Amino acid sequence: MVPEELRYxxxxxxxxxxxxxxxxxxxxxxxxxxxxxxxxxxxxxGREVRFMEPFGVIESVKAxxxxxxxxxxxxxEVNERLRDQPELVGQDPYGExxxxxxxxxxxxxxxxxxxxxxxxxxxxxx
Amino acid sequence: xxxxxxTPEERSHMLRTIGVESLEDLFGDIPEGVRLxxxxxxxxxxxxxxLLAYFRQLAEQNAHADRLTCFAGAGAYDHFIPPAVWQxxxxxxFLTAYTPYQAEITQGELQxxxxxxxxxxxxxxxxxxxxxxxxxxxxxxxxxxxSRDLTHRDRVVxxxxxxxxxxxxxxxxxxxxxxxxxxxxxxxxxxxxEEAKKWVDGRCAALVIQQPNFFGGIEEAAxxxxxxHAxxxxxxxxxxxxxxxxxLAPPGEVGADIVAGEGQPLGNPLNFGGPYLGIIATxxxxxxxxxxxxxxxxxxxxxxxxxxxxxxxxxxHIRRERATSNICTNEFxxxxxxxxxxxxxxxxxxxxxxxxxxxxxxxxxxxxxELPGYGIAFEGPTFHxxxxxxPLPAATLVRRLAREGFLAxxxxxxxxxxxxxxxxxxxxxxxxxxxxxxxxxxxxRVGRPRQRASALVGRRG
Numbered sequence: 001m002v003p004e005e006l007r008y009x010x011x012x013x014x015x016x017x018x019x020x021x022x023x024x025x026x027x028x029x030x031x032x033x034x035x036x037x038x039x040x041x042x043x044x045x046g047r048e049v050r051f052m053e054p055f056g057v058i059e060s061v062k063a064x065x066x067x068x069x070x071x072x073x074x075x076x077e078v079n080e081r082l083r084d085q086p087e088l089v090g091q092d093p094y095g096e097x098x099x100x101x102x103x104x105x106x107x108x109x110x111x112x113x114x115x116x117x118x119x120x121x122x123x124x125x126x
Numbered sequence: 127x128x129x130x131x132x133t134p135e136e137r138s139h140m141l142r143t144i145g146v147e148s149l150e151d152l153f154g155d156i157p158e159g160v161r162l163x164x165x166x167x168x169x170x171x172x173x174x175x176x177l178l179a180y181f182r183q184l185a186e187q188n189a190h191a192d193r194l195t196c197f198a199g200a201g202a203y204d205h206f207i208p209p210a211v212w213q214x215x216x217x218x219x220f221l222t223a224y225t226p227y228q229a230e231i232t233q234g235e236l237q238x239x240x241x242x243x244x245x246x247x248x249x250x251x252x253x254x255x256x257x258x259x260x261x262x263x264x265x266x267x268x269x270x271x272x273s274r275d276l277t278h279r280d281r282v283v284x285x286x287x288x289x290x291x292x293x294x295x296x297x298x299x300x301x302x303x304x305x306x307x308x309x310x311x312x313x314x315x316x317x318x319x320e321e322a323k324k325w326v327d328g329r330c331a332a333l334v335i336q337q338p339n340f341f342g343g344i345e346e347a348a349x350x351x352x353x354x355h356a357x358x359x360x361x362x363x364x365x366x367x368x369x370x371x372x373x374l375a376p377p378g379e380v381g382a383d384i385v386a387g388e389g390q391p392l393g394n395p396l397n398f399g400g401p402y403l404g405i406i407a408t409x410x411x412x413x414x415x416x417x418x419x420x421x422x423x424x425x426x427x428x429x430x431x432x433x434x435x436x437x438x439x440x441x442x443h444i445r446r447e448r449a450t451s452n453i454c455t456n457e458f459x460x461x462x463x464x465x466x467x468x469x470x471x472x473x474x475x476x477x478x479x480x481x482x483x484x485x486x487x488x489x490x491x492x493x494x495x496e497l498p499g500y501g502i503a504f505e506g507p508t509f510h511x512x513x514x515x516x517p518l519p520a521a522t523l524v525r526r527l528a529r530e531g532f533l534a535x536x537x538x539x540x541x542x543x544x545x546x547x548x549x550x551x552x553x554x555x556x557x558x559x560x561x562x563x564x565x566x567x568x569x570x571r572v573g574r575p576r577q578r579a580s581a582l583v584g585r586r587g
Contacts, residue, residue, distance in 0.1 A: 063444060064440055064444070066448065
């Protein structure tokens with residue numbers, strides 16, 4: 001449920017460092033609670049995002065919630081498939097359901113995020 | 127909703143519960159200096175017939191469009207409203223309805239809202255319209271915020287040929303949100319494409335124009351759309367009379383990304399300036415940033431067609447401070463009147479109304495241009511409104527013509543002190559040739575220099 005190798009925000013985004021890039025999505029815990037996801041609004045490539053500021057919106061039949069950037073940097077890739085298949089977020093939150101790839105400015109921001117163990121505590125699953 | 131006054135027992139019970147002795151104690155925080163200690167200066171109570179007679183006498187002092195022949199427009203238009211419109215809209219089921227919190231209970235209201243949205247889209251050439259806003263000015267202000275959210279740019283460039291009150295409302299709305307509104311001065315009553323190019327740049331969220339513009343002029347919308355799009359900005363078209371698009375190319379066909387307008391001309395009376403009907407329409411790709419209620423069609427569990435309020439997760443009651451807008455309601459009754467009006471007219475009827483407006487306004491424009499002392503202020507194409515240069519201050523002219531039975535127009539000095547001799551005149555399809563001829567005669571009579579005054583001026587010269 002909570003992969004060991006990822007870092008997490010308290011707002012339920014995950015981030016995976018891939019060389020000098022970082023892939024971002026939301027956790028299975030968050031996706032399950034949103035229930036049916038109907039729309040994901042993502043930034044355009046090239047946009048600057050800032051640590052823990054909103055970069056998009058995820059909309060389910062229940063609510064529309066902001067997505068928070070786990071790292072500051074520039075958006076270099078956006079998961080275009082989510083435009084037509086937002087349900088991928090619910091089906092495979094850590095894989096096909098990824099949202100954006102960031103070129104991070106400052107990897108030390110990772111230290112301000114939660115590791116798997118602390119995220120598990122955060123959601124009460126330890 | 128019921129309003130039931132409290133009894134003296136209930137009042138003393140409530141006072142006891144919150145721990146004060148009397149009403150006097152409850153209001154103890156209000157400073158003595160601002161409290162009214164004498165009785166209200168009310169007249170003695172009147173019986174029903176006396177009361178009606180009193181208000182009738184007050185109403186008769188108004189110079190209103192039913193008593194005077196109306197050539198005033200400037201954002202409120204005296205079109206003919208077929209009696210069937212309000213005969214239907216005023217049915218008890220509609221007139222007294224308040225949108226229930228479970229909106230889907232009232233399928234009839236939602237269906238009418240859905241039809242309204244569809245007709246507005248057809249008229250404006252847009253892909254999606256909301257179920258209405260408060261009025262044209264606040265709709266335009268909402269659209270400025272929407273443009274900022276869509277482009278992540280915080281500056282809008284607004285033409286000086288947009289209704290001055292719309293511009294004012296837009297500034298009131300956007301300034302506290304940190305959106306800068308830059309005004310593009312109009313050039314002889316029109317938005318200049320060259321001037322727009324200078325101001326619309328990579329920091330600009332939207333270029334806002336009005337079609338037809340405040341002075342009645344028909345703007346070069348397609349060229350202005352290109353200016354906006356070349357800078358990556360949105361092209362926003364405001365309109366104070368959507369009936370113009372019975373003839374003019376609809377905004378959607380000339381590159382508008384968002385339209386904000388006033389729907390009063392569609393079957394709604396002048397109503398002393400309100401309630402009016404705010405219109406917003408846009409492209410489908412922007413629907414999630416469009417404020418206001420939106421009715422969608424769907425099927426129910428049994429496969430039958432039904433209607434719902436859709437995309438509500440963006441609204442304030444769910445998304446709180448991050449909602450697309452702070453407006454969670456709409457002007458349903460006015461939208462309903464617009465729906466009935468547009469249904470009665472049909473596309474051919476709308477075109478006919480627009481043609482009559484254009485032809486009649488041009489007849490009067492020609493007649494006034496021939497009058498000694500008068501002129502047409504701006505050169506260029508107009509729809510049903512135009513600016514007249516007047517031989518005496520326009521405000522004085524309007525006062526004198528009211529005594530002759532005319533609402534002669536709107537003096538532009540009200541908005542721009544430099545325009546003392548400018549009168550904005552409007553002709554709708556409801557005016558007759560006979561009324562226009564009488565108006566021309568009255569203008570001639572009233573505009574003639576007074577004998578004695580002109581003799582004095584003559585001696586001095």
